[in-house]
Amino acid sequence: xxxxxxHPDRRLRLHEEAVPAPGRDEVIVRVGAVGLCGSDRHWVLxxxxxxxxxxxxxxxxxxxxxxxxxxxxxxxxxxxxxxIPCQRCGPCLAGAVNLCLDLRFxxxxxxxxxxxxxxxxxxxxxxxxxxxxxxVEAALVEPLAVAVHALDLAGTLEGATVAVIGCGPIGLxxxxxxxxxxxxxxxxxxxxxxxxxxxxxxxATHVVEATALxxxxxxxxxxxxxxxxxxxxxxxxxxxxVETAVSVxxxxxxxxxxxxxxxxxxxxxxxxxxxxGLTLKLSRRSxxxxxxxxxxxxxxxxxxxxxxxxxxxxxxEATSGFDSxxxxxxxxxxxxxxxx
Ligand SMILES: [Zn+2]
Ligand SMILES: [Zn+2]
Numbered sequence: 001x002x003x004x005x006x007h008p009d010r011r012l013r014l015h016e017e018a019v020p021a022p023g024r025d026e027v028i029v030r031v032g033a034v035g036l037c038g039s040d041r042h043w044v045l046x047x048x049x050x051x052x053x054x055x056x057x058x059x060x061x062x063x064x065x066x067x068x069x070x071x072x073x074x075x076x077x078x079x080x081x082x083x084i085p086c087q088r089c090g091p092c093l094a095g096a097v098n099l100c101l102d103l104r105f106x107x108x109x110x111x112x113x114x115x116x117x118x119x120x121x122x123x124x125x126x127x128x129x130x131x132x133x134x135x136v137e138a139a140l141v142e143p144l145a146v147a148v149h150a151l152d153l154a155g156t157l158e159g160a161t162v163a164v165i166g167c168g169p170i171g172l173x174x175x176x177x178x179x180x181x182x183x184x185x186x187x188x189x190x191x192x193x194x195x196x197x198x199x200x201x202x203x204a205t206h207v208v209e210a211t212a213l214x215x216x217x218x219x220x221x222x223x224x225x226x227x228x229x230x231x232x233x234x235x236x237x238x239x240x241x242v243e244t245a246v247s248v249x250x251x252x253x254x255x256x257x258x259x260x261x262x263x264x265x266x267x268x269x270x271x272x273x274x275x276x277g278l279t280l281k282l283s284r285r286s287x288x289x290x291x292x293x294x295x296x297x298x299x300x301x302x303x304x305x306x307x308x309x310x311x312x313x314x315x316x317e318a319t320s321g322f323d324s325x326x327x328x329x330x331x332x333x334x335x336x337x338x339x340x
Pocket of ligand 2: 093100101
């Protein structure tokens with residue numbers, strides 16, 4: 001089968017490899033669609049993410065869906081949870097499996113991901129879906145679960161004023177979810193115009209173009225009455241965006257940090273944050289519960305997530321998909337290992 005590996009020289013190369021042998025509790029999934037993520041962009045551009053570095057050729061891809069070829073869901077479309085918690089450590093036993101101390105995650109560290117024709121994956125990580133949606137939309141379940149988990153951390157948004165800093169696919173999903181949750185206002189900012197247009201499409205009430213000068217902060221505050229937002233989602237990871245999040249938050253607001261900083265540092269003006277008594281929450285991927293709810297939302301189709309997909313390429317042409325990911329010229333790039 002065909003597999004795409006990122007090598008330590010940061011080049012992507014196609015390989016012909018054997019179909020993986022399923023381990024105990026694992027089943028074979030024929031991969032139908034893989035979404036490329038901002039974290040994959042970090043792997044390709046920086047050779048790592050956070051404190052994880054690329055040491056051996058790695059198959060990226062953690063947003064994926066396909067058809068189970070073995071096991072109890074054989075023949076069915078499944079969205080695959082890329083996280084494999086150990087089920088033995090303290091956080092796992094306490095039910096916080098996203099905080100597992102020995103977590104394996106597709107396309108991260110030593111665990112190969114889904115940019116290949118078949119994967120062997122634990123059956124308990126599979127979420128069967130109705131055939132009403134296809135593999136491409138099913139591959140959006142994982143990033144949607146990340147967005148659902150971020151909303152879980154924020155609590156109820158009904159009647160709240162919400163700001164979303166950074167409008168990549170997860171930021172846009174947060175916009176859509178906040179709108180659906182009955183937020184009184186959803187303001188969004190990003191440096192890229194096409195992302196702001198998408199934010200309006202997904203239910204943002206105000207959009208503001210982010211600039212190098214931070215001009216968006218005053219404009220975001222002016223977009224709503226009162227001294228600042230009740231809830232702010234920071235979904236970019238860039239230092240100025242974190243600063244913007246703290247700057248537009250109101251007194252007593254919640255700030256949920258979802259973005260991953262490229263230099264592994266989060267900084268913001270301490271006095272501003274302290275004066276407002278902000279609650280900062282750091283979001284860690286998602287949870288099995290968020291994954292199930294995201295699957296149900298994708299099946300219902302009410303969020304219209306298919307609008308996020310701006311490019312679909314077969315595995316053989318995946319490098320052009322990565323070029324688009326790096327250039328940020330679209331929204332979500334999907335690689336289809338089954339297509340030719
Ligand atoms: Zn992702
Ligand atoms: Zn664990």
